[in-house]
Amino acid sequence: MATDEKTGPAAVEVSGGLEAAREAFKCPAMSVAFDGPGEELFLRGTMMRLDGEEHRRRRRAWGLLIKQGKHKFYRDTWLFPTADAALAELLAEPDADGFARVDLSVWQPGLQMRLAAALVGFDEAKSAAGAAELARLSAAMLSGRPTVYKTAMGKVDAAADSLRTSVAARDEIIARFYAPAAAERDELAARFERGEIEEEELPSDLLMLMARRLDPAWEDAETREHDALLLLATAVDTTSKSVMWALREIFAWLEEHPGEEARLTEDDFIMRAADETLRLHPVGAGFPRIATADVELADGTAIPAGATTVIRSGPANTDPGFYGEDGRAFDPDREPADGAPAYGLAFGAGPHTCFGMPIVMGTGGMDGSLVYLLKILLEAGIRPDPDAPPTPPVGPTRGDFSEQTTHAPSFPVRFPVAP
Numbered sequence: 001m002a003t004d005e006k007t008g009p010a011a012v013e014v015s016g017g018l019e020a021a022r023e024a025f026k027c028p029a030m031s032v033a034f035d036g037p038g039e040e041l042f043l044r045g046t047m048m049r050l051d052g053e054e055h056r057r058r059r060r061a062w063g064l065l066i067k068q069g070k071h072k073f074y075r076d077t078w079l080f081p082t083a084d085a086a087l088a089e090l091l092a093e094p095d096a097d098g099f100a101r102v103d104l105s106v107w108q109p110g111l112q113m114r115l116a117a118a119l120v121g122f123d124e125a126k127s128a129a130g131a132a133e134l135a136r137l138s139a140a141m142l143s144g145r146p147t148v149y150k151t152a153m154g155k156v157d158a159a160a161d162s163l164r165t166s167v168a169a170r171d172e173i174i175a176r177f178y179a180p181a182a183a184e185r186d187e188l189a190a191r192f193e194r195g196e197i198e199e200e201e202l203p204s205d206l207l208m209l210m211a212r213r214l215d216p217a218w219e220d221a222e223t224r225e226h227d228a229l230l231l232l233a234t235a236v237d238t239t240s241k242s243v244m245w246a247l248r249e250i251f252a253w254l255e256e257h258p259g260e261e262a263r264l265t266e267d268d269f270i271m272r273a274a275d276e277t278l279r280l281h282p283v284g285a286g287f288p289r290i291a292t293a294d295v296e297l298a299d300g301t302a303i304p305a306g307a308t309t310v311i312r313s314g315p316a317n318t319d320p321g322f323y324g325e326d327g328r329a330f331d332p333d334r335e336p337a338d339g340a341p342a343y344g345l346a347f348g349a350g351p352h353t354c355f356g357m358p359i360v361m362g363t364g365g366m367d368g369s370l371v372y373l374l375k376i377l378l379e380a381g382i383r384p385d386p387d388a389p390p391t392p393p394v395g396p397t398r399g400d401f402s403e404q405t406t407h408a409p410s411f412p413v414r415f416p417v418a419p
């Protein structure tokens, strides 16, 4: 384990390939219980910071959001209508030349925020205007919030102005969006307890599960606030960026395959393009853990007890043993080797596997949020706006899993609108 003079001991890197990363994600001695400056403001007590039985209990309670018919409910009540309406609004206002234009890096988070608000139960953000306001505050909160990576590496500056701005945004979100909705759910939970209303009459969202204290740890007010903010923080940027990377990849592919435009609206092509995108553009540069015991992975990586460890899904997702020698290329016709998910470890693995994965990927058809959004945008004829300044080429970002490239740049697009 190397030591950096300014930051103390460097992290152990798990970057050997698919098997090593999967093993590390699943290893019970790889803890997520980080603490440090800033944690008391954002993530302490959340599902993302719990190990073992506490984590299992919390995850079961959260799981009621998407269990059985709930995913279908979310899909039919929120995903399909909200996405369709947002696109219709956009196409209703074309420019004089007959094209409707938008920057996806602004439009996508607004739309994803409406979907996330429905899951959390932030009633005031279910409208386009409310969601835009929450997206603005959430962006301010997240831009100054210490990343898991920085907390893990002991690089948080507790006195930084950016942290103060972030905390101010968080407080505003709690006051304007969280507090009124949570108070309403508390009242409903009390009425339900008294037998005055049926379970079916309760809203299907995280705030309601918390108001019912379905995990006893939700007695703690700070834990409830932190879990609500966690859902926003994990749901919005991740899916937004993946939609944008997928479209950038698809248009780069089309330039190299000009005769194959018809494939862009085929379900099978869209699903494969989504998988390849997730594989090549992870949402985080690395996923930190602390070893609670000495660990030796099957590839020989030695992790001493107490060491901060960073699991790199990037090298795993381009492991030539599973994805071939051209694993860094975008190829929607790729057939990965047996045992390798087409999307690599984009959603992690083991106990902390992405909670939102069933929402993003759906049930094997076109009902996941990622493929559904890609499908309606491609069917509406979305293309990069030729008049907008070019974004850096997508090629070099593939398989470059630095913090820089996990942030999708602005992406102006246009749609032809029939007169």
Ligand code: HEM
Pocket: 047, 048, 049, 059, 119, 230, 231, 234, 235, 236, 238, 239, 242, 278, 283, 287, 288, 345, 346, 347, 348, 349, 351, 352, 353, 354, 355, 356, 357, 359, 360, 370
């Ligand atoms: C393209 C979209 C997404 C990708 C690629 C993605 C990726 C990931 C990854 C890699 C992890 C594991 C982190 C770790 O092991 O340290 C994770 C965890 C998580 N994700 Fe996602 N995510 C996406 C969308 C979502 C959505 C839409 C939601 C909510 C509806 C969500 C909620 C969560 C939560 C709550 C966790 C923490 C789970 C736990 O600690 O048990 N994610 N995600």
